[in-house]
Amino acid sequence: MNYSQILLMRPELSLIALIVFYLLYDLIAGEKGRKYFHLVVSLGLVAHIAYNLCPTGAVSISEGMYLSSPIIGIVKTILTFGTLIVVMQSDLWLKREDTVIRRGEFYVITLFTLLGMFYMVSSGHFLLFFIGLEMASVPMSCLVAFNKYNHESVEAAAKYVLSALFSSGLMMFGISFIYGLNGSLYFNDLLQTITASPAQIMALVFFTAGLGFKLSLVPFHLWTADVYEGAPTNVTGYLSVVSKGAVAFVTLTILLKVFVPLLGEWQQMMWWMIVASITIANLFAIRQKNIKRFFAFSSISQAGYIMLAAICATPVAMTSLVYYVIVYMVANLAVFGIISVVEQRSNGKVGISDYDGFYQTNPKLAFVMTIALFSLAGIPPFAGFFSKIFVFWAAFKAGFWVLVFIALLNTILSLYYYLLIVKAMYITPNDNPITHFKSDGYTRVSLVLCLIGVLVLGIVSSVFGILNAYSFGL
Amino acid sequence: MNFLSIFVLIPSLMLLGLWAARNIKQIRAVMVTGASLLMVMAVMLAYLYVRARSAGDTSQMLFTSSMEWYKPLNICYAVGVDGISVVMLLLSAVIVFTGVFASWKMKLQTKEFFLWFSLLSMGVFGFFISIDLFTMFMFYEIALIPMYLLIGIWGTGRKEYSAMKLTLMLMGASAFLLMGILGIFFGAGGTTMNILEIAKLHIPIELQRIFFPITFLGFGVLGALFPFHTWSPDGHASAPTAVSMLHAGVLMKLGGYGCFRVAMYLMPEAATELSWIFLILTGISVVYGAFSACVQTDLKYINAYSSVSHCGLVLFAILMMTHTASTGAVLQMLSHGLITALFFALIGMIYGRTHTRDVRELRGLMKIMPFLSVGYVIAGFANLGLPGFSGFIAEMTIFVGSFENTDTFHRVWTIIATTSIVITAVYILRLVGRIIYGEVENKEYLSLTDATWDERLSVIVLVAAVAGLGCFPLWFSSIIGESTLPVITQLMSH
Numbered sequence: 001m002n003y004s005q006i007l008l009m010r011p012e013l014s015l016i017a018l019i020v021f022y023l024l025y026d027l028i029a030g031e032k033g034r035k036y037f038h039l040v041v042s043l044g045l046v047a048h049i050a051y052n053l054c055p056t057g058a059v060s061i062s063e064g065m066y067l068s069s070p071i072i073g074i075v076k077t078i079l080t081f082g083t084l085i086v087v088m089q090s091d092l093w094l095k096r097e098d099t100v101i102r103r104g105e106f107y108v109i110t111l112f113t114l115l116g117m118f119y120m121v122s123s124g125h126f127l128l129f130f131i132g133l134e135m136a137s138v139p140m141s142c143l144v145a146f147n148k149y150n151h152e153s154v155e156a157a158a159k160y161v162l163s164a165l166f167s168s169g170l171m172m173f174g175i176s177f178i179y180g181l182n183g184s185l186y187f188n189d190l191l192q193t194i195t196a197s198p199a200q201i202m203a204l205v206f207f208t209a210g211l212g213f214k215l216s217l218v219p220f221h222l223w224t225a226d227v228y229e230g231a232p233t234n235v236t237g238y239l240s241v242v243s244k245g246a247v248a249f250v251t252l253t254i255l256l257k258v259f260v261p262l263l264g265e266w267q268q269m270m271w272w273m274i275v276a277s278i279t280i281a282n283l284f285a286i287r288q289k290n291i292k293r294f295f296a297f298s299s300i301s302q303a304g305y306i307m308l309a310a311i312c313a314t315p316v317a318m319t320s321l322v323y324y325v326i327v328y329m330v331a332n333l334a335v336f337g338i339i340s341v342v343e344q345r346s347n348g349k350v351g352i353s354d355y356d357g358f359y360q361t362n363p364k365l366a367f368v369m370t371i372a373l374f375s376l377a378g379i380p381p382f383a384g385f386f387s388k389i390f391v392f393w394a395a396f397k398a399g400f401w402v403l404v405f406i407a408l409l410n411t412i413l414s415l416y417y418y419l420l421i422v423k424a425m426y427i428t429p430n431d432n433p434i435t436h437f438k439s440d441g442y443t444r445v446s447l448v449l450c451l452i453g454v455l456v457l458g459i460v461s462s463v464f465g466i467l468n469a470y471s472f473g474l
Numbered sequence: 475m476n477f478l479s480i481f482v483l484i485p486s487l488m489l490l491g492l493w494a495a496r497n498i499k500q501i502r503a504v505m506v507t508g509a510s511l512l513m514v515m516a517v518m519l520a521y522l523y524v525r526a527r528s529a530g531d532t533s534q535m536l537f538t539s540s541m542e543w544y545k546p547l548n549i550c551y552a553v554g555v556d557g558i559s560v561v562m563l564l565l566s567a568v569i570v571f572t573g574v575f576a577s578w579k580m581k582l583q584t585k586e587f588f589l590w591f592s593l594l595s596m597g598v599f600g601f602f603i604s605i606d607l608f609t610m611f612m613f614y615e616i617a618l619i620p621m622y623l624l625i626g627i628w629g630t631g632r633k634e635y636s637a638m639k640l641t642l643m644l645m646g647a648s649a650f651l652l653m654g655i656l657g658i659f660f661g662a663g664g665t666t667m668n669i670l671e672i673a674k675l676h677i678p679i680e681l682q683r684i685f686f687p688i689t690f691l692g693f694g695v696l697g698a699l700f701p702f703h704t705w706s707p708d709g710h711a712s713a714p715t716a717v718s719m720l721h722a723g724v725l726m727k728l729g730g731y732g733c734f735r736v737a738m739y740l741m742p743e744a745a746t747e748l749s750w751i752f753l754i755l756t757g758i759s760v761v762y763g764a765f766s767a768c769v770q771t772d773l774k775y776i777n778a779y780s781s782v783s784h785c786g787l788v789l790f791a792i793l794m795m796t797h798t799a800s801t802g803a804v805l806q807m808l809s810h811g812l813i814t815a816l817f818f819a820l821i822g823m824i825y826g827r828t829h830t831r832d833v834r835e836l837r838g839l840m841k842i843m844p845f846l847s848v849g850y851v852i853a854g855f856a857n858l859g860l861p862g863f864s865g866f867i868a869e870m871t872i873f874v875g876s877f878e879n880t881d882t883f884h885r886v887w888t889i890i891a892t893t894s895i896v897i898t899a900v901y902i903l904r905l906v907g908r909i910i911y912g913e914v915e916n917k918e919y920l921s922l923t924d925a926t927w928d929e930r931l932s933v934i935v936l937v938a939a940v941a942g943l944g945c946f947p948l949w950f951s952s953i954i955g956e957s958t959l960p961v962i963t964q965l966m967s968h
Binding site: 390 | 543546547608612613616619622623626627634638641642645649650652653656660
């Protein structure tokens with residue numbers, strides 16, 4: 001192997017450089033320097049995005065173990081952007097007395113999970129994929145447990161780590177089948193040797209079950225609500241958007257790169273999982289009282305919609321999937337940014353009924369929240385409308401009419417529960433609403449970024465155009 | 475930029491203006507300027523349209539332009555108008571204009587109210603100018619969602635329930651609609667979403683049989699098709715005045731317009747084959763709506779059921795598939811839009827004074843507020859189809875046209891539907907006699923005042939429009955007639 005090839009892993013190397021820098025900064029900077037820690041981290045991520053903004057050409061390192069292409073580069077940039085937003089929103093939380101001493105760890109651990117996702121997205125070999133996945137999920141449990149004096153946070157972390165390990169076990173079992181049957185774990189080799197024999201299908205089933213856990217698709221979703229509720233709100237946002245987006249993308253690429261001969265079986269399996277995810281999650285979301293649990297179920301159903309693109313396995317579907325993830329990211333992070341700032345400013349109010357009359361006291365935040373919710377529900381002219389339609393478009397084109405119809409009917413249900421929050425904020429009277437407060441600068445900037453995303457991504461078609469131009473290169 | 479896009483641009487600018495507005499005066503200034511501009515533009519469009527036609531331009535749509543939007547998905551932003559859209563744009567402009575004046579005294583959260591109101595108008599105008607299925611659907615949905623907040627926040631009565639019911643039922647309809655649109659798009663080869671282009675292609679009959687009912691149902695719910703009309707009475711009764719006006723006046727017409735322009739035009743074979751199912755349903759709408767209106771005690775409910783009946787007539791007429799009937803359908807959209815807006819405006823004004831809409835409590839309004847009462851009588855007469863007003867022209871054309879369809883089944887249903895005229899007369903005359911005339915029972919009402927200038931303006935504009943359409947129908951029916959012809963030809967050729 002030629003070691004100079006390693007230099008081709010540009011995003012990973014620059015991220016590692018950032019991580020090392022922050023580790024040292026945390027040690028060396030001292031009281032005074034640490035005051036600017038948050039700014040330094042945010043700027044570092046911005047620099048990282050800028051450095052990797054131009055997508056590189058196709059890269060293949062050590063016989064195709066590490067692969068990269070323009071669309072993969074774009075996905076990495078998107079993930080970094082999501083991380084940046086989450087980091088910005090967490091300033092208020094990290095300034096709290098019990099967290100301020102550990103803020104350095106938060107940054108470093110978060111970036112480590114991001115690094116794991118980078119490797120996962122770029123993998124051309126099941127081992128690298130697995131390492132990336134573990135790197136993304138094991139540190140994540142530390143993040144979930146970050147409020148270590150809060151027993152819910154710790155409980156959530158325990159649940160997360162157990163289910164993550166279990167799902168990794170399942171996935172590993174599937175991968176071992178693949179190795180045993182084909183004698184290789186390189187995606188390039190597997191494409192030639194995989195057939196639709198029962199044992200291979202078995203491998204696919206275990207592998208998909210593992211992915212299902214990470215994506216929190218029904219019936220592998222049971223950990224989601226508890227973990228989302230217990231984790232610190234910013235971590236919940238990170239879990240629901242960045243980590244989910246990475247896995248969703250990987251699901252489709254692995255399907256396209258490896259399991260092409262098993263496409264029929266995979267689609268059949270996915271069909272039921274999508275229907276179950278969308279419908280069951282929507283029904284459960286209606287009954288929720290805690291807003292974080294509520295968005296846990298909402299994110300399960302959104303994952304179902306994302307998978308609607310993954311089921312078709314066509315280039316347009318690939319574009320729609322990445323586009324959906326971006327749009328979902330800006331809308332959901334806007335929501336979590338608001339939930340987080342409300343929680344910090346109101347001593348931990350996270351009930352949906354706490355939001356009654358929110359518009360009267362904090363009209364601007366309520367307005368941003370409304371627009372984000374409308375985008376999640378797929379209401380034009382916000383970006384969510386376009387992303388949903390494109391996913392339906394792709395699935396309809398691939399012939400999944402009934403599935404599209406079920407998904408469409410489910411949008412009514414989802415609109416209903418998103419409107420419940422709108423109703424709470426605008427209509428339901430409340431004698432004791434959340435008092436008026438000023439949100440911090442970082443949150444405001446992040447919300448403005450998200451709002452711009454929600455308003456612009458749909459109407460300006462060039463984002464979709466760029467994604468589409470590159471997705472063929474996969 | 476295309477001239478038509480200005481109808482989307484003005485409401486967008488109104489949104490921006492409202493965003494910047496600081497006090498009630500500025501808000502009103504923005505709204506009045508915007509609404510008047512829209513009105514001027516609509517009149518100008520009508521003028522330009524007629525001029526182009528008389529100059530011999532025979533293309534089906536005028537002022538067309540198409541801009542690629544999402545190229546990989548063959549989605550364009552395409553606009554164009556024919557006679558039907560021109561008159562619908564005129565109608566929308568009139569109602570937005572009068573709606574602004576009808577909500578002149580809005581106190582609670584004025585800025586937000588007008589913000590959502592402008593978004594709603596943007597959706598309506600955008601819908602009527604678009605000839606691309608995707609843009610059409612997008613504007614349709616833009617028009618729907620502000621309704622939730624407008625009714626939920628500023629409504630009266632059981633507003634939360636009504637708002638949710640309305641939004642969910644219409645969103646359900648739009649789910650069907652999207653399914654239908656995707657079906658049409660891929661059925662026609664998946665290369666274009668432009669209605670005019672698709673009309674030239676042929677969708678396989680098996681697909682038409684699936685997607686025609688879906689599409690028709692999707693639009694039909696908005697046009698108060700029985701049994702999916704139940705959102706309409708609750709929604710209209712709870713909505714604030716201007717929203718009722720815009721919703722009953724314009725938004726319900728989106729349904730009829732869409733059924734005609736999309737479902738029937740693009741899938742003519744299935745339309746001729748399956749129209750009987752919907753004909754029965756709309757026939758029920760027409761008669762049942764009228765009967766329901768007889769037994770209501772709330773003024774708004776009476777009018778809402780009357781709308782179900784009259785909007786049912788629109789769908790009924792287009793399903794008859796004759797040229798005269800479809801022209802009548804468009805005339806009915808116009809006429810009903812104006813009359814019902816006038817009704818809702820007057821009811822809102824009366825309610826603002828008496829704080830009740832209960833028919834049993836109101837009596838002798840003519841003595842207290844003569845201007846509003848005269849307006850109400852005029853609206854009532856126009857609604858029951860008195861010659862000289864628009865209602866007569868529209869219903870006459872519809873029933874004559876329907877009878878032109880020589881099929882026995884169609885004729886029987888035409889006869890059944892004509893009974894609605896009599897039933898309408900029953901409830902309107904009873905109502906007018908009850909609340910307008912007679913002695914004033916509640917002495918507190920004697921101190922109430924008549925209409926103020928803003929209210930008078932809005933009523934006068936609407937009455938003038940209703941009478942104008944009634945007295946000079948030929949100008950409208952000729953520009954409508956030449957535009958319904960291509961659809962009817964398409965239907966007849968199969």
